[in-house]
Amino acid sequence: MIKNIVFDLSGTIFKPEIRHNPCESLILYMWGTYKIPSNSDTCVIDIFSESYINNDPRYQGILLHNGQPVPPLISAWLAGEINSETALAFAMQEYYKFLKYDKLPVDEKKQDLIKCTIEAFFDTQLHASIQRLEPCVLTLIESCAQKKTPLYILSNWDAESFEKLYHSLEGHKIFKYFKPENITISGKAGALKPHKKIFDYFFVHTKLEPQSCIFIDDQQENVNAALDMGMAALQFKVSAINNIGEELLKLGLR
Numbered sequence: 001m002i003k004n005i006v007f008d009l010s011g012t013i014f015k016p017e018i019r020h021n022p023c024e025s026l027i028l029y030m031w032g033t034y035k036i037p038s039n040s041d042t043c044v045i046d047i048f049s050e051s052y053i054n055n056d057p058r059y060q061g062i063l064l065h066n067g068q069p070v071p072p073l074i075s076a077w078l079a080g081e082i083n084s085e086t087a088l089a090f091a092m093q094e095y096y097k098f099l100k101y102d103k104l105p106v107d108e109k110k111q112d113l114i115k116c117t118i119e120a121f122f123d124t125q126l127h128a129s130i131q132r133l134e135p136c137v138l139t140l141i142e143s144c145a146q147k148k149t150p151l152y153i154l155s156n157w158d159a160e161s162f163e164k165l166y167h168s169l170e171g172h173k174i175f176k177y178f179k180p181e182n183i184t185i186s187g188k189a190g191a192l193k194p195h196k197k198i199f200d201y202f203f204v205h206t207k208l209e210p211q212s213c214i215f216i217d218d219q220q221e222n223v224n225a226a227l228d229m230g231m232a233a234l235q236f237k238v239s240a241i242n243n244i245g246e247e248l249l250k251l252g253l254r
Contacts, residue, residue, distance in 0.1 A: 002232055002251050004213045005144060006202075008193075009155035009185075011065050011218035012236045013141075013174060014131040014165075023116040024130065030064050030074075040113045043104065044091075047118065048073045051094035052087075062156070062192050063221060077122075078156050080187040088122040128164035133174055136241040143245075143254040145177045152182045154202050154215070159187030182206065193217070194225035203229075214251065216244065 007013055016024075016032040026041045037045065052073035059075035070078075077087040095118060098104045104111050120126055144151060157165075162185050165171045175183075184202045191197035203210065210230035217223050218236040226233040234244050248254045 002212060002214050002253070004150045004152060004208055005248065005253055006152040006154050006213050006215045006226075006231070007137075007141070008215075008217035008219075008222065008236070009153055009157055012134070012216060013137050013153075014133060014170075016130045017132045019130065021120075022113055023120040024126070026117050026121055027127065027130065029066070030070075032065070035066055039105075040110060040117055043098075043114050044117050044121070045071060046103075047091055047094045047098055047114075051090045052076060052082075058191055058195060058197065061194065061221075063219065065219065075192060078158050078186050079192050080159055080190055084122040084124050084158065084160050088119065091118045091122070124158070124161035125164055127158075127161035128168055128171075131165055131168075131170055133170060134238065136238060137236075138174060140241065140245055140248070140254070141174065141177050144248065147252075147254050149253045150182070151178050152184070152202075152206060152208075152213070153178055154184050154193070154198070155186065156192050157185040157187060159185065162187060193219075193222045196225070196229070199225065199229045214248070214253070 010031050016027055018028060018032070022040070025038055026044055029037045029041050048071035052071070054072040054076060058079060059072045062070040062075050064070055073087055073090055076082050077084065082090070095115060099111065104114060141151065166175055184198070184205055186192045186198060189198045189201040191201060214232040214234065215223065215226035216234050216236050217226070220235055223233040223235045234247060236244065245254065
């Protein structure tokens with residue numbers, strides 16, 4: 001019997017705010033709504049991809065919201081293997097290699113934008129400050145909380161920016177509905193969705209059975225992984241929020 005709801009964070013509960021700052025565009029491409037990277041973003045992704053070569057299977061098959069693979073540097077950061085300071089150091093070291101071997105645009109302004117984009121990407125305070133709640137999801141969670149349905153989080157998120165998000169004003173609006181021990185992030189689990197290891201960690205940590213949970217995530221590969229683990233699962237889309245609400249209502253969870 002399904003008694004518990006497990007939510008994803010990025011792309012489901014939160015989305016980054018579009019502020020039209022060129023240095024923040026890569027965050028919006030990787031975690032938000034931008035479908036096409038700018039030229040400088042593409043260059044930064046190349047830098048990330050070459051700055052940290054790691055064939056660890058934990059970091060394979062991790063996809064962005066747009067379906068592109070996550071560079072191993074970012075996966076290692078999200079999984080807590082390296083912190084933001086170390087990740088930035090790896091990226092900047094590669095940036096200067098690109099600069100030395102003429103792999104960057106000749107225009108110095110574009111070079112500065114690429115450098116600024118790298119620095120912004122690993123700014124954990126920035127990551128936390130640009131997150132905005134999906135209003136329809138907040139309403140859904142409030143209704144589930146009123147029903148006293150146990151609520152959980154399972155998300156790919158680095159530990160440092162999550163801590164800042166958790167204590168932010170925007171975070172307070174939503175995390176008050178989740179007990180701290182009911183929140184599992186990749187930066188603490190040492191693994192990433194859609195890999196089995198993070199689900200195993202979640203079930204050990206929460207002492208839940210997969211069959212007692214329904215998982216809601218915006219990425220289909222994570223939904224498929226949850227189904228493989230024996231959970232019920234729904235893919236989140238803003239356009240489908242009414243259907244999700246109706247499904248939870250049928251299950252007596254809201």
